[in-house]
Amino acid sequence: MAMLNFGGTDEKVVLREEFPLTKALETLKDETIAVIGYGVQGPGQSMNLRDNGFNVIVGQRQGGKSWDKAVEDGWIPGKTLFSIEEAAEKGTIIQYLLSDAAQIEVWPTIKPFLTPGKALYFSHGFGITYNDRTGIQAPEGVDVILVAPKGSGTSLRRMFLQGRGLNSSYAIAQDATGRAYERVIALGIGVGSGYLFETDFKREVYSDLTGERGTLMGAIQGIFEAQYQVLRANGHTPSEAFNETVEELTQSLMPLVAENGMDWMYANCSTTAQRGALDWKDKFRDATKPVFEDLYRSVATGNEAQRSIDSNSQTDYRVKLEAELRELRESEMWQAGRTVRSLRPENN
Ligand SMILES: NC(=O)c1ccc[n+]([C@@H]2O[C@H](COP(=O)([O-])OP(=O)(O)OC[C@H]3O[C@@H](n4cnc5c(N)ncnc54)[C@H](O)[C@@H]3O)[C@@H](O)[C@H]2O)c1
Ligand SMILES: CC(C)(O)[C@@H](O)C(=O)O
Numbered sequence: 001m002a003m004l005n006f007g008g009t010d011e012k013v014v015l016r017e018e019f020p021l022t023k024a025l026e027t028l029k030d031e032t033i034a035v036i037g038y039g040v041q042g043p044g045q046s047m048n049l050r051d052n053g054f055n056v057i058v059g060q061r062q063g064g065k066s067w068d069k070a071v072e073d074g075w076i077p078g079k080t081l082f083s084i085e086e087a088a089e090k091g092t093i094i095q096y097l098l099s100d101a102a103q104i105e106v107w108p109t110i111k112p113f114l115t116p117g118k119a120l121y122f123s124h125g126f127g128i129t130y131n132d133r134t135g136i137q138a139p140e141g142v143d144v145i146l147v148a149p150k151g152s153g154t155s156l157r158r159m160f161l162q163g164r165g166l167n168s169s170y171a172i173a174q175d176a177t178g179r180a181y182e183r184v185i186a187l188g189i190g191v192g193s194g195y196l197f198e199t200d201f202k203r204e205v206y207s208d209l210t211g212e213r214g215t216l217m218g219a220i221q222g223i224f225e226a227q228y229q230v231l232r233a234n235g236h237t238p239s240e241a242f243n244e245t246v247e248e249l250t251q252s253l254m255p256l257v258a259e260n261g262m263d264w265m266y267a268n269c270s271t272t273a274q275r276g277a278l279d280w281k282d283k284f285r286d287a288t289k290p291v292f293e294d295l296y297r298s299v300a301t302g303n304e305a306q307r308s309i310d311s312n313s314q315t316d317y318r319v320k321l322e323a324e325l326r327e328l329r330e331s332e333m334w335q336a337g338r339t340v341r342s343l344r345p346e347n348n
């Protein structure tokens with residue numbers, strides 16, 4: 001574990017050099033890792049673990065799209081691909097990667113397989129933090145650990161294949177065996193993390209729910225919509241509005257921000273842009289900060305969790321969700337985006 005300084009604050013982090021893959025493999029050499037769920041995180045984590053040489057199996061409901069995808073990805077029914085029950089029985093580490101709502105529903109099925117000495121692993125603090133609402137309460141004899149990749153399972157896999165790593169947080173809610181720390185770090189390295197930073201289940205879920213509702217997706221989509229609509233209302237074409245709102249951001253500026261930071265971006269655009277962006281950033285901050293405060297409150301009171309549990313457990317949830325997603329997909333902005341993407345030279 002290293003102490004590193006992040007902008008003036010010291011933090012405990014684990015770097016890949018300090019806990020190399022060889023050490024992770026040695027730590028887990030007698031374990032069977034059962035990845036339960038093959039949606040988005042399941043494929044990324046299980047395939048990275050498999051390619052890294054760990055003993056890993058998958059547990060998934062039979063007969064659906066996810067099962068077929070697992071077979072396509074090389075998991076063999078009866079050998080490395082099982083029903084949820086069979087995988088939970090065989091696993092000494094159970095990576096609970098069903099959707100958060102499904103974790104509640106399937107919990108009574110999983111719980112009997114959590115015998116002393118096993119580890120229960122999450123990639124989100126949701127089930128444990130809001131256990132008054134989820135009913136997920138691990139038995140005393142098991143380790144309860146978390147590795148939460150800070151990004152999509154799709155990126156986790158892509159970055160692994162590119163020899164890169166996606167940063168993850170890690171946490172221990174229960175150390176029953178005295179091995180929870182080495183287990184969680186070995187798994188964090190095994191699934192393809194960049195560096196690992198320490199958190200607890202509550203801070204993980206509070207920050208994660210805030211981030212995805214905020215600047216990672218909700219806020220950014222809201223700001224895109226607002227700017228696009230104003231440009232369109234003032235006579236700008238879809239092409240101009242989309243390029244000035246989204247395409248330039250994702251294709252030109254954000255890759256530069258990712259490499260060098262927004263401070264560098266500010267220093268390397270025109271003096272005209274600098275003047276305006278310095279003047280307007282505070283107005284945007286002041287306009288949106290109360291919304292972020294409201295959002296954080298809604299997360300901390302459990303409202304966001306309850307809303308997600310209530311809507312995700314409705315029988316017509318998928319149909320309603322698809323209607324909302326269709327509206328987004330069919331909006332002028334994202335239809336214009338589809339055309340703009342198709343015109344990228346590399347897509348021709
Ligand atoms: N999606 C991501 O990239 C991402 C990123 C970080 C953390 N997480 C966390 O990882 C966990 C898994 O998320 P995900 O997005 O991969 O899940 P998901 O929504 O893709 O679902 C995973 C699996 O759950 C199965 N499932 C759904 N309902 C079920 C039911 N009733 N019974 C049995 N199986 C059922 C599906 O078949 C699917 O294979 C969650 O805790 C999530 O918060 C996800
Ligand atoms: C990929 C995200 C948004 O970071 C994750 O938190 C999720 O819930 O899918």
Ligand SMILES: [Mg+2]
Nearest residue numbers: 124208209212
């Ligand atoms: Mg999330």
Ligand SMILES: [Mg+2]
Nearest residue numbers: 150151208212
């Ligand atoms: Mg997240």
